[in-house]
Amino acid sequence: VSTQSTGVKNWSKSIDLFSKDFIIVPINEHQHWYLAIICYPWLESPVYTEGEFRIKPDGKTREDSVIDEKDIDGVLSKSKERSSVPVITCRPCILMFDSLVANGRSKVVNNLRGYLAEEWKTKGNKPPRSFTKGNFPGIFVEGPLQENYCDCGVFLLHFVEKFFENPITDFRFPVERKDWFSQQDITKKRDYLRKLIVRLGPNRQFNR
DSSP states (O other): OHHHHHHHGGGGTTOOGGGOSEEEEEEEETTEEEEEEEEOTTOSSOEEEEEEEEEOTTSOOGGGSOOOTTBTTOOOOOSOOOSEEEEEEEOSEEEEEOSSOOSOOHHHHHHHHHHHHHHHHHTTOSSOOOOOTTTSOEEEOBOOOOSSSSOHHHHHHHHHHHHHHSOOOOOOSSOBOTTSOOHHHHHHHHHHHHHHHHHHGGGOOOOO
């Protein structure tokens, strides 16, 4: 990870990533676009809202269930707990948005945690801090899925837009956003982007 971080260290040379609430990371792997959002890197533990609770529909907590495949790191405990869980208003974590698959990507999450650890050391932050699957878990957000093999880039852009338009207010896992938008919204977004590119094209100066 240290060697990989060296190649991109100039990207954040004049920016303190740990002063940000969210870090947007678009990823292209094997000609497929998906998204990681690093949340609250300055936090070291979740923040609970006192007096607010979310009841699971089946009366079970996340700890009562078998570890979900969307739990990238397998951090959800299987020990029995109360049937209601406090709302988490913010937590240090890595949210994964993928319109094609909704599991895996553990290597990507590990690399991002390693990058954060290197950034923490490079910026001279004190005291020392570790970024592990225990204190900085990764989870897939259960969102809309694409119906073809060519809309992944449009989905990525729409995920980012909706993330800020309709923010996540409860970071208790699992995080569900299946109704964020429809396939029709993606079709409109693609058409909008096409028209935008055509409109900007004649005035665009390209460096050869």
